[in-house]
Amino acid sequence: MSTMNLEGLEMIAVLVVVVVFVKVLEQFGLLEAGYDDSVEDELELSAVRHRPEGLEQLEAQTRFSRKELQILYRGFKNECPSGVVNEETFKDIYAQFFPQGDASTYAHFLFNAFDNDHNGSVSFEDFVMGLSILLRGTVQEKLIWAFNLYDINKDGYITKEEMLDIMKAIYDMMGKCTYPVLKEETPRQHVEVFFQKMDKNKDGVVTIDEFIDCCQNDENIMRSMHLFENVL
Amino acid sequence: MATGVAAWLPFARAAAIGWMPVANCPMPIAPRDNSKKQDELIILNVSGRRFQTWRTTLDRYPDTLLGSSEKDFFYNEETKEYFFDRDPDAFRSILNFYRTGKLHYPRHECISAYDEELTFFGIIPEIIGDCCYEEYKDRKRENLERLQDDQEENKDLKQSNLNFRETMWRAFENPHTSTLALVFYYVTGFFIAVSVITNVVETVPCGSNSNQKDMPCGERYTVAFFCIDTACVMIFTVEYLMRLFAAPSRYRFMRSVMSIIDVVAILPYYIGLVMTNNEDVSGAFVTLRVFRVFRIFKFSRHSQGLRILGYTLKSCASELGFLLFSLTMAIIIFATVMFYAEKGSSSSKFTSIPASFWYTIVTMTTLGYGDMVPKTIAGKIFGSICSLSGVLVIALPVPVIVSNFSRIYHQNQRADKRRAQKKARLTRIRIAKSGSANAFLHSKRNGLLNELLELTGTEEDEQKLMKSTSLLESQHHHLLHCLEKTTAHEFVDEQMYEQNSLETALQAYPSHSPSIACHSSPAVTCCGRSGKRNSPLPNASPSPANPIPAHQSQLQELSALHIQRGNPLTHTSSRSNLNLNPDNSKRINCKSGRITTAIISLPMPPRRPPLPPGHPGAPSIQTTTSSAGVNIVKVSAL
Numbered sequence: 092m093s094t095m096n097l098e099g100l101e102m103i104a105v106l107v108v109v110v111v112f113v114k115v116l117e118q119f120g121l122l123e124a125g126y127d128d129s130v131e132d133e134l135e136l137s138a139v140r141h142r143p144e145g146l147e148q149l150e151a152q153t154r155f156s157r158k159e160l161q162i163l164y165r166g167f168k169n170e171c172p173s174g175v176v177n178e179e180t181f182k183d184i185y186a187q188f189f190p191q192g193d194a195s196t197y198a199h200f201l202f203n204a205f206d207n208d209h210n211g212s213v214s215f216e217d218f219v220m221g222l223s224i225l226l227r228g229t230v231q232e233k234l235i236w237a238f239n240l241y242d243i244n245k246d247g248y249i250t251k252e253e254m255l256d257i258m259k260a261i262y263d264m265m266g267k268c269t270y271p272v273l274k275e276e277t278p279r280q281h282v283e284v285f286f287q288k289m290d291k292n293k294d295g296v297v298t299i300d301e302f303i304d305c306c307q308n309d310e311n312i313m314r315s316m317h318l319f320e321n322v323l
Numbered sequence: 324m325a326t327g328v329a330a331w332l333p334f335a336r337a338a339a340i341g342w343m344p345v346a347n348c349p350m351p352i353a354p355r356d357n358s359k360k361q362d363e364l365i366i367l368n369v370s371g372r373r374f375q376t377w378r379t380t381l382d383r384y385p386d387t388l389l390g391s392s393e394k395d396f397f398y399n400e401e402t403k404e405y406f407f408d409r410d411p412d413a414f415r416s417i418l419n420f421y422r423t424g425k426l427h428y429p430r431h432e433c434i435s436a437y438d439e440e441l442t443f444f445g446i447i448p449e450i451i452g453d454c455c456y457e458e459y460k461d462r463k464r465e466n467l468e469r470l471q472d473d474q475e476e477n478k479d480l481k482q483s484n485l486n487f488r489e490t491m492w493r494a495f496e497n498p499h500t501s502t503l504a505l506v507f508y509y510v511t512g513f514f515i516a517v518s519v520i521t522n523v524v525e526t527v528p529c530g531s532n533s534n535q536k537d538m539p540c541g542e543r544y545t546v547a548f549f550c551i552d553t554a555c556v557m558i559f560t561v562e563y564l565m566r567l568f569a570a571p572s573r574y575r576f577m578r579s580v581m582s583i584i585d586v587v588a589i590l591p592y593y594i595g596l597v598m599t600n601n602e603d604v605s606g607a608f609v610t611l612r613v614f615r616v617f618r619i620f621k622f623s624r625h626s627q628g629l630r631i632l633g634y635t636l637k638s639c640a641s642e643l644g645f646l647l648f649s650l651t652m653a654i655i656i657f658a659t660v661m662f663y664a665e666k667g668s669s670s671s672k673f674t675s676i677p678a679s680f681w682y683t684i685v686t687m688t689t690l691g692y693g694d695m696v697p698k699t700i701a702g703k704i705f706g707s708i709c710s711l712s713g714v715l716v717i718a719l720p721v722p723v724i725v726s727n728f729s730r731i732y733h734q735n736q737r738a739d740k741r742r743a744q745k746k747a748r749l750t751r752i753r754i755a756k757s758g759s760a761n762a763f764l765h766s767k768r769n770g771l772l773n774e775l776l777e778l779t780g781t782e783e784d785e786q787k788l789m790k791s792t793s794l795l796e797s798q799h800h801h802l803l804h805c806l807e808k809t810t811a812h813e814f815v816d817e818q819m820y821e822q823n824s825l826e827t828a829l830q831a832y833p834s835h836s837p838s839i840a841c842h843s844s845p846a847v848t849c850c851g852r853s854g855k856r857n858s859p860l861p862n863a864s865p866s867p868a869n870p871i872p873a874h875q876s877q878l879q880e881l882s883a884l885h886i887q888r889g890n891p892l893t894h895t896s897s898r899s900n901l902n903l904n905p906d907n908s909k910r911i912n913c914k915s916g917r918i919t920t921a922i923i924s925l926p927m928p929p930r931r932p933p934l935p936p937g938h939p940g941a942p943s944i945q946t947t948t949s950s951a952g953v954n955i956v957k958v959s960a961l
Contacts, residue, residue: 100664104704162362163333169422170331188335201338218334225337233340240341261342285345306344315343315350319336 141174143215152216153223160219167215175212178202192266200260204240230316234303248296249289254282366404367418372411373404380421387445389421413440420446428455434462469741491569508625511562515621518555521548522615556592559585559618581624588618631735635728642727646720650687653716657683657709664702671698682706687713759799764814766800 143149149160171180178199185198205213205221224232239245243253258278265273289297289305306312343350365381367374367389384390399406407414413432417440420426428437428451441448451459485493494504525541525548541548563585570576591611623629636643658679665673672695673679682695686709697706807813815823 100701104664104701107708108704166331166333184331185335188332201341204341222334222337225340226333234344237341237344241344258345261345281345281347284347302344311346311349312344315346316340318343318350318353319340321353 154227192264196260
């Protein structure tokens with residue numbers, strides 16, 4: 092028995108020595124490890140940079156004056172030196188205006204509304220085009236823009252689920268501390284009211300014509316469309 | 324507020340149009356922007372370097388200087404710019420704060436200069452960005468430490484009225500405060516050494532001419548050793564009781580490490596006294612003797628290096644714990660393996676696993692006594708692995724401990740260096756102060772001279788004297804002159820002052836009780852000063868053990884105002900000065916012992932300002948300045 096024990100232990104000892112030997116050889120590179128190391132790390136191109144089109148072109152495409160474009164661009168580039176805004180930055184910036192609540196969901200929808208070419212980043216052109224519509228466009232254009240905001244999947248119809256998402260996002264921005272206290276079903280109720288108003292043929296979706304029609308008949312909405320005209 | 328992203332506010336407002344169709348009620352009216360001025364460039368001229376920025380950039384932070392109307396105070400009409408007479412380099416980071424919303428701390432800036440700039444421009448330092456905040460806080464903490472050190476030194480210099488208990492405690496904690504404390508310090512140190520050496524020598528075998536075997540000295544000269552031991556314990560007990568009495572918080576003192584060491588050092592003796600007759604517990608008695616060696620720890624009060632070492636070990640407790648834990652793990656593993664490996668071999672010393680612990684420890688620390696060696700092949704292999712790994716396990720936590728020690732040691736060195744530099748710094752300050760005081764006295768005499776010259780009519784001399792003082796100086800002198808006139812006292816230089824107060828004491832001496840003599844002030848003060856009155860270099864005091872330096876240098880460390888206890892200086896011993904100006908006695912109007920306040924201007928003693936010939940005609944110098952410096956002690960480096 093004892094001899095077997097001894098032999099067993101000796102074998103273990105020899106095994107250990109062999110393993111150490113192999114490791115040392117590997118260290119010296121005489122024994123290949125077996126997997127290829129990718130010597131070249133993927134060169135990650137530095138952050139995407141973007142230069143906007145010239146001032147004249149933007150002047151032609153939008154309804155801003157030269158000076159206004161200058162001011163807008165200076166502010167834009169100050170915040171985003173690389174020239175493009177990605178969604179994270181957008182959410183950060185927007186969240187600073189609504190510190191009590193959570194503005195990330197609404198910022199997400201807003202981002203999608205501004206990102207016309209859907210490439211995941213808002214360049215200065217996108218930014219300025221959007222602003223041009225919002226601040227200097229006709230009521231029709233503004234309403235179309237709003238419809239595009241609500242229509243999350245851009246299929247031309249606003250369903251109740253889409254509207255509910257938007258509503259929840261808006262209410263999220265309020266945060267917890269409100270008066271009266273926000274209840275769970277408040278967004279849903281609001282959506283119901285909205286659909287009652289907008290959905291004329293009661294088919295459960297709101298099309299763009301229904302939307303524009305209904306808004307143009309509503310005095311409050313019409314008046315509020317002109318609210319931000321002197322922003323810039 | 325979202326001032327950092329102020330540029331995006333128009334965008335956020337525009338995007339609010341998205342809420343409009345959803346809303347059920349009318350929206351509030353938007354605020355009108357009445358001040359619709361065009362965005363204009365503002366020029367900020369900071370010490371000649373021009374910075375330009377948009378007005379709206381600065382308006383982002385309206386509670387700072389640049390963002391509010393406070394900057395209108397700095398507006399320069401001719402050049403149409405805002406001029407600030409500040410550091411342009413520091414201004415860079417301040418302006419960047421407006422631009423980017425983040426305040427950075429440039430590392431090459433001095434912390435106090437930067438703080439001042441921030442305060443000037445109304446920016447609170449807490450908004451420093453995360454990238455620079457730690458560095459800022461570290462530097463600020465170092466600065467604070469330095470200021471605290473200075474304050475502590477000043478506190479030591481300032482002698483408030485302490486009662487006896489507090490004086491004793493101060494003497495214990497800082498032996499340099501008085502000679503008595505120093506003596507006590509050395510005496511206790513000596514007795515600690517004596518006690519430790521006694522303990523050691525006790526066990527040495529002494530000569531054995533008449534005995535069959537060597538007896539240790541302790542058993543041969545029992546009485547002598549007992550006497551020495553008793554004496555030492557007496558001293559330690561008295562010291563402990565005195566410390567206990569003087570401690571401001573007895574409970575805290577009793578819980579402190581040093582006091583526990585003291586107690587442990589003296590307790591065995593008393594226990595031994597009680598238990599001598601009981602033979603059953605002689606074993607315990609022997610153990611108690613071992614505890615006497617703890618007396619050597621009492622040296623840590625005397626040595627700063629020991630204290631640093633102890634503090635290091637305390638602060639590295641976690642690393643030491645890790646070292647211990649990993650060592651224990653390794654010992655157990657290897658002991659087990661070695662035991663089973665050596666089980667088969669005959670006459671193996673590895674009788675059990677705990678018995679193998681000894682082998683493992685000796686091997687891992689690379690001691691290798693050789694009293695236990697493995698004989699089987701497996702045992703030898705595992706033994707070699709054991710010794711290799713031992714080196715690694717021990718070597719790993721050691722650098723951490725070393726770096727900790729180095730950090731604490733360097734901190735102490737820095738503190739010492741600061742203290743040494745402080746003396747030089749104080750000297751510079753003294754020289755500057757005395758320089759200005761000299762200037763005033765000089766100009767006063769020149770003023771007197773001027774009066775004389777006007778009387779005698781030499782123009783050119785007058786002009787020569789006039790142009791030596793600038794406008795600033797002359798205004799300053801005029802101010803001091805007004806003060807003199809207000810208080811009906813005059814500024815004098817040191818020699819004058821000393822002579823005057825000397826004669827004062829001489830005059831008043833017979834009328835005073837002998838208590839004013841040497842006995843009132845500490846004995847050493849009186850005798851120590853006798854030989855130093857006229858020494859040109861007061862700091863070269865002949866007696867090194869005298870912690871109270873010369874009278875002159877004491878005064879030199881005083882700054883202007885000083886209220887002292889009214890003990891006049893004891894001048895009886897220095898007869899040499901009495902012979903200098905016998906005619907000064909007429910001018911002494913003051914009574915000795917009065918507590919008065921006066922601004923004492925103290926020029927450096929080596930330079931005797933020349934007494935112009937017109938001086939005896941000057942109004943008599945009334946010196947009612949009280950004696951100063953008797954109770955001020957200087958903390959000298961030992």
